[in-house]
Amino acid sequence: MWLSPVSDEQYRVAITEATNRYAEVNKALTVREQAIVTVASYTGKGDLKHLKPAFVQALEVGMNINEVNEVLIYVYAYCGFPRSLRAIQTFM
Template sequence: MNEQDLYERGLDVRRDVLGAEYVDSGLAEADDFMMTFQRAVTELAWGYAWSRPGLDRTTRAILTLGILAGLGRHQELGIYTKGAIRNGVTIDEIKEILVHVTAYCGTPAGRQAFLAAHGSLKEAGALP
């Protein structure tokens, strides 16, 4: 598969997972310099990793939340929390993912992850 095929496949998956409005906004705001990153992440993460047959999207979403929370990437965690809901992860499952992160990565990481996910869920209307 060539780069353009990976990009196009990745763009479809990325829009499905994160929402077309979010993805298209990021692409529209990208200048030539940032478009290099947009293409790379779309081809590698979405066209390759998220498109592989070994795991379903719900499982990938769960893994991604745990990884981002553990790494302390809270802004990205908020974005991917909305994507996780879109891909069938329940609010109770998100809580359990973050409890697990808290146990293994520590309470500061867990607290920040809970705050990021909570804000994202409220913004999306998934919480009152």
């Protein structure tokens, strides 16, 4: 029941189920696709602090510099030119 107290065991079961569902859903995307989503998401939010490690991760999973730049240029239509430009400047 919503907002009802739960036991520690019920909580552990719920957390385990949520973790398993999250892991299963993440199998739908390759690590490169996940990196694209991460870079685009942080760019859209304007979160430069988390964007820097996302760039490193994207390069580590096999994306090249041109591919990352393409993502940043593409997302400007969705998040606006200023955020895309700041992300490009951060990437540089």
